[in-house]
Amino acid sequence: MSQIVQPRPEVYQPHDSVDANRLPIKENDPFTLVHYAGAWEWDDDAEDFLPCLSELAHRRGVNGIGDDGRATRALGGAVAKGGTLIQPSDARLGRWRNYIIRYATTNGLWHYCFVGTKFAILPGGQARPIDGSADYRAFRRHLVQAHVLPPIDAISYGQIIDATERRIDRISRRMHARPSDLDAATKDALIAQLKRMKEWWAKNGAPLVMGDEPAPGETVVEPEAVAVETFSQAEVEAVAAARTGRKSDGKLTLGGA
Amino acid sequence: MADEVSYATLVSNGGRLSKILSPLVHATLYDQTGLRPLMTQYGAENPGAATLNVTKVTRGLAMSAASTEISGGFSNAALTTGNFDLTVARYGLKLQTTDLFRMTENGGLDVPYLLGILSESIDLTLTDLLCAAFANLANNVGVSGADMTFDDFMDAKYFLNLQNNGAQLAAVLHAQQVNDLEESLVGLGGSVQFRQDVQRLFPVGPGFKGNLVGVDVYQSDSCALANTNADRRGAMFAAGCYAYRLGMVATDLMVNPQDIMVATPEMFIERARDAANAMSSFYVNSYPAVAEAEDLRGVRITTDA
Numbered sequence: 054m055s056q057i058v059q060p061r062p063e064v065y066q067p068h069d070s071v072d073a074n075r076l077p078i079k080e081n082d083p084f085t086l087v088h089y090a091g092a093w094e095w096d097d098d099a100e101d102f103l104p105c106l107s108e109l110a111h112r113r114g115v116n117g118i119g120d121d122g123r124a125t126r127a128l129g130g131a132v133a134k135g136g137t138l139i140q141p142s143d144a145r146l147g148r149w150r151n152y153i154i155r156y157a158t159t160n161g162l163w164h165y166c167f168v169g170t171k172f173a174i175l176p177g178g179q180a181r182p183i184d185g186s187a188d189y190r191a192f193r194r195h196l197v198q199a200h201v202l203p204p205i206d207a208i209s210y211g212q213i214i215d216a217t218e219r220r221i222d223r224i225s226r227r228m229h230a231r232p233s234d235l236d237a238a239t240k241d242a243l244i245a246q247l248k249r250m251k252e253w254w255a256k257n258g259a260p261l262v263m264g265d266e267p268a269p270g271e272t273v274v275e276p277e278a279v280a281v282e283t284f285s286q287a288e289v290e291a292v293a294a295a296r297t298g299r300k301s302d303g304k305l306t307l308g309g310a
Numbered sequence: 311m312a313d314e315v316s317y318a319t320l321v322s323n324g325g326r327l328s329k330i331l332s333p334l335v336h337a338t339l340y341d342q343t344g345l346r347p348l349m350t351q352y353g354a355e356n357p358g359a360a361t362l363n364v365t366k367v368t369r370g371l372a373m374s375a376a377s378t379e380i381s382g383g384f385s386n387a388a389l390t391t392g393n394f395d396l397t398v399a400r401y402g403l404k405l406q407t408t409d410l411f412r413m414t415e416n417g418g419l420d421v422p423y424l425l426g427i428l429s430e431s432i433d434l435t436l437t438d439l440l441c442a443a444f445a446n447l448a449n450n451v452g453v454s455g456a457d458m459t460f461d462d463f464m465d466a467k468y469f470l471n472l473q474n475n476g477a478q479l480a481a482v483l484h485a486q487q488v489n490d491l492e493e494s495l496v497g498l499g500g501s502v503q504f505r506q507d508v509q510r511l512f513p514v515g516p517g518f519k520g521n522l523v524g525v526d527v528y529q530s531d532s533c534a535l536a537n538t539n540a541d542r543r544g545a546m547f548a549a550g551c552y553a554y555r556l557g558m559v560a561t562d563l564m565v566n567p568q569d570i571m572v573a574t575p576e577m578f579i580e581r582a583r584d585a586a587n588a589m590s591s592f593y594v595n596s597y598p599a600v601a602e603a604e605d606l607r608g609v610r611i612t613t614d615a
Contacts, residue, residue: 087446089448091448092449092450094450094453094454096454105450105612107447107610108445108446108536109446110442110443110446113401114397114399114401114598114599114600115439115442115443115599115600116446116600116601117361117394117395117396117397117601118397118399119360119361119397120399120400127446130394130395130602134448135448166538166539169538170538170539183539184538184539184540185539185540186455186538186540186541189537189538189540190454216451219465219468220461220465235497296392297392
């Protein structure tokens with residue numbers, strides 16, 4: 054016998070202008086962290102010398118990366134310049150192992166960033182990066198403590214000291230012609246910093262700093278963990294060897310880049 | 311009084327429109343900075359491979375003194391060479407229009423306007439690739455978390471001078487770095503304060519800002535965030551630091567000439583028709599490559615975001 058059927062309607066939810074699962078920011082590329090020997094800076098908060106890391110982007114068309122997206126040629130170039138590659142899969146990285154995460158973007162692509170990087174979406178749909186520098190500084194310090202990177206060498210230390218002394222001199226000359234409370238305060242701070250750097254050079258050591266938490270009321274978008282293809286160290290070293298400068302007699306020179 | 315022939319009445323009943331479309335289009339803010347002139351172009355033809363390998367030669371060999379007036383020949387001087395690669399990758403952009411869109415064109419937002427958007431994309435792409443390469447420079451000035459100052463600017467210039475770089479220096483900075491630098495210039499005293507280039511400060515907006523103590527300053531929003539969003543990464547570099555190459559696409563076009571909307575040796579815009587859905591697509595394809603030619607010609611400038 055036929056029946057009268059009453060279909061059940063679905064509840065219609067108007068689409069919010071903000072998709073909490075996607076970020077309204079520009080897409081970018083995965084990267085490998087590289088440290089070059091002379092790249093160091095003084096962290097006044099922690100009173101320690103921290104390595105400055107470069108992010109070698111796996112961007113097609115840049116530094117030898119082709120359509121296949123393989124970064125071997127670019128990484129080999131970095132090693133040829135004296136860079137130390139920081140493998141995401143290195144067990145010595147501790148809680149920062151596999152340090153690349155990614156967020157989905159509103160244009161259907163991905164935004165890659167360092168693990169622990171957070172964004173908040175404001176009510177108007179604008180993405181705001183949350184400063185994760187404290188955790189990143191702790192990671193940089195860990196790289197030295199875990200022997201992933203050697204500690205700062207005497208030459209790099211000397212260059213930082215020279216640059217600081219030069220800056221103090223520059224401020225002093227400015228103040229001679231135009232006295233300024235701001236310049237006086239800056240100069241005093243730099244002189245104190247210089248003293249701390251020299252004291253550090255004698256004893257070595259620094260505390261760990263934990264990462265920042267989001268402010269109350271902010272919506273934090275959770276990232277997606279991603280396994281990034283790791284490169285073959287042997288392949289990278291083969292490319293680096295081929296690109297290192299060679300004399301006409303076939304002998305290697307240092308710093309061929 | 312009644313039965314006025316009014317605008318409001320005619321909008322309701324016919325005879326007037328409540329609004330019409332302006333033929334002029336307002337472009338919202340965007341950074342159209344093109345930094346191609348700051349790079350050296352290599353390869354005006356397709357070399358038979360996606361990768362163009364460029365040889366680097368270390369010159370500057372001075373003579374050695376002979377030990378005596380009648381001494382024999384000299385030892386061979388070593389000639390050091392190196393190389394870098396320029397590997398092209400395909401980049402493209404697509405805009406798709408419907409027939410109804412084109413039928414209702416009024417001279418404002420029309421197909422030629424869209425073709426202009428596609429045409430300017432190649433310079434914007436090269437700017438993005440150049441700024442992406444800054445991160446790989448080995449040397450850095452500036453302090454993470456601290457605003458950019460004139461001192462950071464001079465540290466970069468001094469570093470490049472120490473490496474025997476030439477006079478053509480350029481600094482590419484993010485807007486935040488430019489603002490901080492300008493703030494620092496305002497507070498300068500001493501002999502630097504009275505320089506004309508310091509007094510003039512910078513015009514507002516992206517692109518070329520002016521020359522400051524011999525360095526051409528550019529502003530670009532392609533300067534990326536660094537150090538987990540704490541900082542911005544710009545760079546100062548001399549001519550020859552970066553190289554680029556564009557694949558010569560025009561030599562290999564196998565496209566109906568009537569479907570080619572814009573053609574240059576380095577990129578072309580072609581049309582594809584989707585008759586079933588009454589749509590036309592416009593594609594721009596190009597094959598750019600950017601590489602760091604010599605690391606010591608450049609230095610990163612990383613300062614607070």
